[in-house]
Amino acid sequence: MKKVKLSEIALAAGVSRSTVSLALRGSPLIAKSTAEKVREAASELGYVYNRTAAALRNRRTHTIGLIEANFKNPFFAAMSESVEREIERVGKALLFVDSAESLERQQKAIQLMLEHGVDGILLCPVRHTTKENLEILKKAGVPFVLFSRYIPGFDADYVGGANVEGAYQAVCRMIQLGHKRIVFVGGEPYTSSWLDRVGGFRRAMVEAGIELPSPWYFCSEVSAAGGSSRVEEVLEVRPMPTAALCYSDTVAFGFMMGLERRGIFPGRDFAVVGFDDLPESRLWRPPLATLACPPTRVGSMAIQMLLERLDGDNTPPRRVEIQSILIERDSLSIGNIGKS
Amino acid sequence: MKKVKLSEIALAAGVSRSTVSLALRGSPLIAKSTAEKVREAASELGYVYNRTAAALRNRRTHTIGLIEANFKNPFFAAMSESVEREIERVGKALLFVDSAESLERQQKAIQLMLEHGVDGILLCPVRHTTKENLEILKKAGVPFVLFSRYIPGFDADYVGGANVEGAYQAVCRMIQLGHKRIVFVGGEPYTSSWLDRVGGFRRAMVEAGIELPSPWYFCSEVSAAGGSSRVEEVLEVRPMPTAALCYSDTVAFGFMMGLERRGIFPGRDFAVVGFDDLPESRLWRPPLATLACPPTRVGSMAIQMLLERLDGDNTPPRRVEIQSILIERDSLSIGNIGKS
DNA sequence: TCCTCCAATTAGACCGATTTAATTATACAC
DNA sequence: GTGTATAATTAAATCGGTCTAATTGGAGGA
Incomplete structure (x- = not known):
């Protein structure tokens, strides 16, 4: 021993x-x-x-910090996987924390990572995170990359999906298919990804000259339970909506299950589109239309940017958006919706 | 800086x-x-x-290694969450690796953790892991706890679900409901959890004097895609099975989606039971009957055992099984199966 | 005044590797 | 045989805390 x-x-x-x-x-x-x-x-x-001893002298721990905001979301799990593969490839280790949407936990995690002297940090900021909260990272001089969510007005490397465009695209298509009463379901407000998706949604409606239902968005935890929990309220909107853009595929799953429980069949009586294109989505009954933005792309882009920073790249911060493309599947078919 | x-x-x-x-x-x-x-x-x-400097002198890095075999499985995600909470509570950090069922990755991860001088390790061994593969942990003298899967003949701390009993219980109930042609669907063979579940299944069938279908088990990746991919083969078994015990809820989801795609309705034409009781399971249509074994219990038990070891507990290795209880839901209702 | 005792503070060795500058060994040319 | 260049090796300072043993300072007692 x-x-x-x-x-x-x-x-x-x-x-x-x-x-x-x-x-x-x-x-x-x-x-x-x-x-x-x-x-x-x-x-x-x-x-x-003994890496610890080496690190002391080296000033390189060969350790990367990953701070997730919600890693029970399969999208993030898939993203983490690609991050992990790359980290393994370069012989580093991963210090992992799930802040679970708690600002306090996030800040403690940042502190922890700094104390451990991680070489760099990947961070998905929790909702309500301010510039000030992250200023400590700049002060400490640790390279870091934000992913999936950015902080408006905070100049930092960022990689995420094209949320505005994705949502816009989906809603335009729904409108083209004849839908007019469309709602946005699920997601945690006060995150850039939620705001952007809702923003793209709104823009599409406004540009088409369609009045927004009232209410027109419904927040929830990002999970099937979250999506399911909003069904009743959505169905109470008058005139009744005929389509929903969901914050994520998981939310969409829950939402669809809720609809079915009330005898409303997605893809026939109600159009549903999600975000993420999880592997399950094409297996669903009906297959779920969704905005695909490969988590592995986001993950590998983020870690790649970080590794470049570690290699001394000190060009100005970059913002990278990974394209979201609409995958049309039966949950977005016309059915008898267009005519109703 | x-x-x-x-x-x-x-x-x-x-x-x-x-x-x-x-x-x-x-x-x-x-x-x-x-x-x-x-x-x-x-x-x-x-x-x-600077924790690195302190650790060098201290011989305590205040770091715990977590090596998952398949963390895209929501069960493990939930488990990791409880592990993480506890680690955060005691002010330690989590070094995380997902071995993704690769023995090579697992062994590299173990090596990495040893080099980083983690205080202890939580490990879910990948399939085909041998005693010899883990001997290095004992040699190194790092406290460690296996979770979810054990290695027969390897004396070490272990926490997992009561797999044999769970499967046995479920199959007995199916038989009691009138099913005779039951199959086991999904999962990676050569893991103790798979063998135990299959073992419990088999025991229940044999004890009831029911002949096993041929083939009677179908392996797959632990995911909806995995479950879905086996539907065809299951439906080709003659006489056709009327019920399936699935390795996990995710497998069950995929399996049910596959059945529906072929016009066979779970809970009416075919009984399905899963393992894990994911939050989605009760939302499913039909709600999925399943064997509940709370991942948070497994996680907190495992980390608790590890922390005790760190505190100097050197009693002989313990094996802890968390009870699995059958949650009966509509996917296991009689429907018109009993009579067919 | 001197001594004792306790509280507060500090010097300095130590953890285990890294790395530079210095040293030693080796080869080769003339 | 001598000098020089090159290859191989090594001494020793260093990274930044930790912690024991030693030291200092002050209060209280005789």
Whole structure:
């Protein structure tokens, strides 16, 4: 159990501590024969590299912080996966926190990451996050990239989906199919992604000269339970809506289940479009129309930007939007809606 | 961005480095007035505690490693959440890796965690993991707890669901409801959880003197897509099955969607039971009967056991099984199955 | 005044690697 | 044989806290 350290390998291999260090790091300064000898001694003794010690001297912990706002959302799970793969590829480790939409937890997580000396941070800010909340990251000088949500007026690297355009596109299509009474269902307000999606929705309605139902948006937790919980209220709107753009596919699932429970069949009696294109969406009955914005693209773009920053890229902050494309499926078919 | 360190605070506060360290750690040795002065100077200078440096001396990184085998599965996401909460509560950080059922990734993750000097590890071993693969953890002397899956013959702390009993219970109930031709759908073979669920299934059938369909189990990825992909094969079994126990709720969802696509209605034409009791399950149409084994219980039990080990508990390894209870819902109603 | 005791403070070794500058060994040319 | 260039190795300072053992200061007692 006692940890083996460099000096012990040095002793065993009959060289100095420096040589061992250099050899194990694969330095070209060390003769191949010596390096081999050292490596043998190391594995003989069961040596485990101590990254903590190295980091102290190095000022690089080879650790990346990932702060999610809601990782039970499958979209984020998929995104994290691609982030993780890339981090693994470059031999770093991932310090993970799910802030679960709690500002307090988020700020504590940031503090934790700073104390651990992470090389960089990927952050999806919780709702109500202000510029001031994130200023500490700039002060500390840690490279960081925001994903999925940005903070208006806060100049920082950002990668997310094209939410305004996505929502706009979906609503335009719904209108083209004959819908007029359309609502927006689900999502946590006070996040940029929600505001942007709602904004795109609104713009499409306004541009088409269609009056917004009242109320025209319904907030909820981002989950099936959230979507399901709003069905009743939506159905009470008069004149009754015929279509809904949902904040996410999970919300859409819940919403559709709720509709069915009331004998209203999505894709026949009511059009539903989601956001995310989860793998389940095309399996759903009816298959769910949705705005696809591959989480793996967002994730790999975000981590790539961060890694570039770690490599010393200090160009001005960039904003990257990943295109959202409308996948038309049966939940958006005309059915008998157009005529009603 | 130059990091502020203890010596600089010491200078500013007119005390020694030792005093600063002691004061910031809240040692009772330091006069309250001095401590206050130090704390002020520290925040004045924007000091950030360097856990890496402390860890080097301490031999405690205050870091816990979590190695998941499949965290896109919502069950594990929920479990991780409770683990995370507890880790946050005790002021530690979480080093996270999703091995995604890859033995190679898992072993690299273990190595990574050892190099980072995590205080302890929570591990859900991937399929095909052998005793030998995990021996390194014992050699290294890191406390660790297996969750959800154990390795037969490998003596280690373990927390998981009561899989044998759960499956047994569900199948008995199906039989009691009149089903005879029952199959097991989904899951990755060569994991203890799969083997146990399949084992419980088999036992119930054998004890009831019912012949197993041929084939009687169908493996798949643990996801809706996985469940959906097996529907065709299941429906080709002759005589045709009337009920399925699915490896997980996600598999059950996919399976049910596949059935419906073929005009077979779960809960009316075919009984389906899942495992996990996800929040969506009761919203499903029909609501999904399932074996509930709260992921938060598994998670908090696992982390609690680990923390006890960190506190020096060196009693023999424990095996904890969290009870699975059958939640009966419409997907398991009789419908016109019993008579067919 | 001197001594004792306790509280408060501090010096300095230590954790385990890294890395620069210095040293030693080796090869080659003349 | 000597000098020089190059390769290989190493000594030692360093990263930033921690913590024990030592020191200092002041109160109280005789």
